Amino acid sequence: MVKKYLQCLIAVIVLLLATQSMAEDSEYAGDKKCRRCHKDAVTDIQTNIHSKASYWDAQARGCESCHGPGKKHTETKLAEDILNPARLDSEQASAQCVSCHDKGTRHWAGSPHDAMDVSCVSCHSVHNNDHDKMLSKSSVDETCFGCHAEQRAFTLKRSSHPLHDMSRADGEGKMSCTDCHNPHGTQAEALISANSVNDKCYECHQEFKAPVLWEHSAVKESCLNCHNPHGSNHEMMLVAKEPRLCQQCHEQGRHQTIAGEENSFFVTNRGCSNCHAQIHGSNHPGGVKLKR
Amino acid sequence: MNKGNLLTLGAVSLCSCALLAAQGLRAEEEMVVTGDVRVAVQNLDVDGDAAGVEKYRDGLDDSAAVEQFDLWGSKDAFYFSLEGRDLGQKDQSLFGEVGKYGQYKLKASWDEVPRNYADGTYAGTLTSGGYWAVPNVVQGILEQNFTPLDQQPSAANQRVLQNFLLTANKINLEQQRETGAIELMFTPVQNMDISAGYARQTKEGMRAFSTGSYRRDKLGAENFGGVGENFRLYGQEVPGLIDNETQTFDLGLDYSRDNWFMDFSYRYVDFANNQGSVTWDNPLLLIGQDNEQGGSPINRLDQAPDYESDTFSFTGGIAGLPLRSRFTATFSRDQITQDDDFLAYTVNPAVLDADGNIAATRPLPASNLDGDVETTFVNLVLNSSPLPRTTVNLRYKSYDYANDSKRIDWDGWVRIAETDWKEADYVNRVPEYEKTTLALDGTYRFGRKVKLKAEISQEEIDRNDHRAADNTEDSYGATIQISAADWALLRFGYRFADRTIDGEYIAEIEQSHGWEETHMFDMAERERQTLDAYVGLDPMDNLSVGFNLTYIEDEYNDKVYGLHDAESLLMGIDLNYWLSDSLQFSAYYSREDRDSTQLNRTKSDNTGNGAFEVPENDWATDLGDTTDALGFALDATLIPDKLTMALSLNYSMGEATFDTRNTDYVAGITTTSATAYPWSDVESEMTEFKAEFDYYWTDQLSTGFRYYYTKFDLDDFAVDNVSTYNGNPVGAQGNASSHFIFMDANHNDYDAHFVALTLAYAFN
Numbered sequence A: 001m002v003k004k005y006l007q008c009l010i011a012v013i014v015l016l017l018a019t020q021s022m023a024e025d026s027e028y029a030g031d032k033k034c035r036r037c038h039k040d041a042v043t044d045i046q047t048n049i050h051s052k053a054s055y056w057d058a059q060a061r062g063c064e065s066c067h068g069p070g071k072k073h074t075e076t077k078l079a080e081d082i083l084n085p086a087r088l089d090s091e092q093a094s095a096q097c098v099s100c101h102d103k104g105t106r107h108w109a110g111s112p113h114d115a116m117d118v119s120c121v122s123c124h125s126v127h128n129n130d131h132d133k134m135l136s137k138s139s140v141d142e143t144c145f146g147c148h149a150e151q152r153a154f155t156l157k158r159s160s161h162p163l164h165d166m167s168r169a170d171g172e173g174k175m176s177c178t179d180c181h182n183p184h185g186t187q188a189e190a191l192i193s194a195n196s197v198n199d200k201c202y203e204c205h206q207e208f209k210a211p212v213l214w215e216h217s218a219v220k221e222s223c224l225n226c227h228n229p230h231g232s233n234h235e236m237m238l239v240a241k242e243p244r245l246c247q248q249c250h251e252q253g254r255h256q257t258i259a260g261e262e263n264s265f266f267v268t269n270r271g272c273s274n275c276h277a278q279i280h281g282s283n284h285p286g287g288v289k290l291k292r
Numbered sequence B: 001m002n003k004g005n006l007l008t009l010g011a012v013s014l015c016s017c018a019l020l021a022a023q024g025l026r027a028e029e030e031m032v033v034t035g036d037v038r039v040a041v042q043n044l045d046v047d048g049d050a051a052g053v054e055k056y057r058d059g060l061d062d063s064a065a066v067e068q069f070d071l072w073g074s075k076d077a078f079y080f081s082l083e084g085r086d087l088g089q090k091d092q093s094l095f096g097e098v099g100k101y102g103q104y105k106l107k108a109s110w111d112e113v114p115r116n117y118a119d120g121t122y123a124g125t126l127t128s129g130g131y132w133a134v135p136n137v138v139q140g141i142l143e144q145n146f147t148p149l150d151q152q153p154s155a156a157n158q159r160v161l162q163n164f165l166l167t168a169n170k171i172n173l174e175q176q177r178e179t180g181a182i183e184l185m186f187t188p189v190q191n192m193d194i195s196a197g198y199a200r201q202t203k204e205g206m207r208a209f210s211t212g213s214y215r216r217d218k219l220g221a222e223n224f225g226g227v228g229e230n231f232r233l234y235g236q237e238v239p240g241l242i243d244n245e246t247q248t249f250d251l252g253l254d255y256s257r258d259n260w261f262m263d264f265s266y267r268y269v270d271f272a273n274n275q276g277s278v279t280w281d282n283p284l285l286l287i288g289q290d291n292e293q294g295g296s297p298i299n300r301l302d303q304a305p306d307y308e309s310d311t312f313s314f315t316g317g318i319a320g321l322p323l324r325s326r327f328t329a330t331f332s333r334d335q336i337t338q339d340d341d342f343l344a345y346t347v348n349p350a351v352l353d354a355d356g357n358i359a360a361t362r363p364l365p366a367s368n369l370d371g372d373v374e375t376t377f378v379n380l381v382l383n384s385s386p387l388p389r390t391t392v393n394l395r396y397k398s399y400d401y402a403n404d405s406k407r408i409d410w411d412g413w414v415r416i417a418e419t420d421w422k423e424a425d426y427v428n429r430v431p432e433y434e435k436t437t438l439a440l441d442g443t444y445r446f447g448r449k450v451k452l453k454a455e456i457s458q459e460e461i462d463r464n465d466h467r468a469a470d471n472t473e474d475s476y477g478a479t480i481q482i483s484a485a486d487w488a489l490l491r492f493g494y495r496f497a498d499r500t501i502d503g504e505y506i507a508e509i510e511q512s513h514g515w516e517e518t519h520m521f522d523m524a525e526r527e528r529q530t531l532d533a534y535v536g537l538d539p540m541d542n543l544s545v546g547f548n549l550t551y552i553e554d555e556y557n558d559k560v561y562g563l564h565d566a567e568s569l570l571m572g573i574d575l576n577y578w579l580s581d582s583l584q585f586s587a588y589y590s591r592e593d594r595d596s597t598q599l600n601r602t603k604s605d606n607t608g609n610g611a612f613e614v615p616e617n618d619w620a621t622d623l624g625d626t627t628d629a630l631g632f633a634l635d636a637t638l639i640p641d642k643l644t645m646a647l648s649l650n651y652s653m654g655e656a657t658f659d660t661r662n663t664d665y666v667a668g669i670t671t672t673s674a675t676a677y678p679w680s681d682v683e684s685e686m687t688e689f690k691a692e693f694d695y696y697w698t699d700q701l702s703t704g705f706r707y708y709y710t711k712f713d714l715d716d717f718a719v720d721n722v723s724t725y726n727g728n729p730v731g732a733q734g735n736a737s738s739h740f741i742f743m744d745a746n747h748n749d750y751d752a753h754f755v756a757l758t759l760a761y762a763f764n
Helices: A002-025 A031-037 A039-046 A049-055 A063-067 A071-076 A090-098 A140-145 A149-156 A197-204 A217-221 B003-024 B136-145 B155-166 B503-512
Strands: B032-048 B065-075 B078-087 B093-100 B104-116 B120-122 B125-127 B131-133 B169-171 B174-186 B192-215 B232-257 B260-273 B277-281 B298-302 B307-321 B325-338 B371-384 B390-403 B409-415 B420-427 B433-446 B450-463 B471-485 B488-501 B526-540 B543-556 B562-580 B583-601 B618-639 B643-662 B682-696 B701-715 B725-727 B739-741 B750-763
Touching (some): A031 A039, A039 A049, A039 A063, A140 A149, A149 B562, A149 B618, A149 B643, B120 B232, B136 B155, B155 B725, B471 B526
Parallel strands (some): B131 B277, B232 B739
Antiparallel strands (some): B032 B065, B032 B750, B093 B104, B120 B169, B174 B192, B192 B232, B277 B298, B307 B325, B371 B390, B390 B433, B409 B420, B433 B450, B450 B471, B471 B488, B488 B526, B643 B682, B682 B701, B701 B750, B725 B739
16 A cells, blocks of 8 residues: 555656656747737748857747747737847846857957947847848948948048948848957947957958067057058058158158158158058068168 | 554655755746748849949849748757848858757857959959969960050050050959858856857958069169159069968857856867969069069069967956955967968079078078967956945056067068069067056046046057157046936046157157157057047937037147147937837937048158158148038838838938148149149948838738838049059159059949838748
């Protein structure tokens, strides 16, 4: 008898445990129920990479990974009974995304965008499969220009990085804003995705990184002393025309101090760089004046 | 066990298994493959600078091109993707990825970027080893018929050179960057990623560089006329070969758990320059000269040296600290080593040192720089929400550039374009600096609509170079953000920064710069004010307008020479309007204004033995830089599901002005080289227009027509005045008896029409 009761007790305990597990799940409705009312949104998610979230996290719950438990919402149909990241404040909205996307957002907290209430949903639309990276706008650059409208003009300047190409259907150039900046937060200033501005420039312009025999010391400190990487009305993305740019620092000789005419060799063509070719520094024993 | 027990056990087991299985069961998926491809037949018609039209692109004139190719497939956890752009052209790219979600991924990519310049003219012919040779007979003719370098060239002699250059080679100046990369990332356990990658980038091609020399009729600064002691310039633009390769190896390990994470990475970079130097003949000189300042018959320039670098980085963070805090730390150390062998003092065998020995074979004081730079980067950030509606961030950042390269005692070198030995004791500078920033910012939210941020920071830069200043910059700022309505966001910010110089520098500047009293603007004492404004309006569901403005004003110490002040205004407005589901309009306007003033003083030719202390030689320049850009785009569905149209226009106009004036001109005292002359404005204008129509025969198949027009005009006296030979324009300031041979490879105006017929197919 005791044995029989014990067996029943074990059976009940096992069933209770199993039922409890199901009871925990009962706060969640499941994607099929979401689909009944939100067919398009569910279809969007199920045809993008978020439908695979469970391969990274077995606890992922489809729609309810971001929107929270939806059982009550399916009963009441009320918006306040479900989370909508688009309607949360920026910190809460971003927290929903960062809970999974923690790897790409190591420096998000306190970053310039976070501080100014620019959240993940300001730029990304998880239900939008029309654009790369689920951006709300057609491209990275268009997303940035939405707030940084003044930067658009730089791409059209006389000298600039190849940021746009209108001959293409998508209008995209060989580079975009995110080749230098990481909008998700970085360890450096101005959201530069490197330890410093120069370290970022050296990723493509490797030839200027090494120490050389005769240094132009302003160069190793910051490329921005002479260049504007967003574009310039002058050649080589210089912030001002030679010789005037050089004369903002150099006064120590005679020809350095010339006022200059248009056809002076100190002004025409490359200005000071007509002779001083190695303006970034030289490793030649004869390169003391950065000419060799 | 009896039958009853078995039944109980069996029932319980079945129920448990069913419950457990119901939670974990996943239906097996079918393989899903989607993709699209677009091919184009293209034609380009250019009037003007074709290289300018294709500055960073290629193949606009190809008869056929694969513009875009995408393929994506997935089955359960397995996936692959492939994307290609402009396949077969010099700006092509290909990206591929395959993997299993949550387990591993393998990425491979190939990317090419062209850089095209206008063709240049050059007198030499490229021979082995990157040596641009001019036949001796040509050098002899030019040396004999062209003017000796210490005399004024006659018009007839100049014509000899000009006629020779008319038949000189046309050099195709272009560069090509190609990058191939592969990366493997796998996840051995949940929350851990291990990655390894390799990339190889090559740059090949040709670029023009300019190098020159000069000659002084008299050495020293006494009793002469004209500028620079008859400072005659002789220069030449030369095509330099580019052939370098960068290899990068990356290793990474990332791990995160609950509230903390650790990321480790290692990067090794190897830069190899296969064209370490460029050597070229001087077309105007055949016979080697010694101590004849003003040119060598043979010249050699050193290109970027090989180097290696190793970078170790660690980033870690922990959240969930008291007061809702989070701490993130980054530590990174990069060691860069460079030990390229020095070239000889000179390639000109005629130059003799002070002892009468051939400088070209004189032993060097060291075989290489033994370059060794170590950069250490530390970034510490503490974020906290100690009180409701309050956020505080404390940041410490340090970037230390430590340079252990050799300081070499030089007792002389070959100068003035390899024609003259300079006997002097000199040590090469080995610059180092450390930049440290400490910043605190706090944000308080007044309800849901108003947010106030205040920030304070101090940045210190310590430099080791005896000519360099140490700086401290204190800055203070505040930003207020107001959600005036659900559809209106306003943000205004102000920051003030005060940069000062350590007292020691002032004493040093008086010693080394006192007689010219100039300052380096990147180190100078400066007050900077910055004003930012942003207005974002979404007054209707289908209308959004954004406006932003940044104003920066810099004031320098105007008691010294150099840059005195600078201000810039950047503003932009962006509008998006969805007239309907099938019609969207967007437009923008932006303006940039940069103005600066600098003061300079020319050294006197006649007064005080070439002294600096002649205030009548002062001149000032106001630099102005303005850019206006505007554009619009219209996207429309003309026939639902069938015909779409996209129109866009960009227009940009840039203008740079140079207003130079003498501040204290006195005839007879103000030297000729200090006399201010007007410079023409530099104006550039860019217009782009695109019209695109796509007709969808089915959901998958479409054909399209694209027309793209681009026009670029540049008026820049600095390049417009350039020809292959610029010789002694009469009366040009500073040009007495001077000559320059240019490649004349400057981008010019163009007017181009591009047409493409496209065929696109999407499959799934």
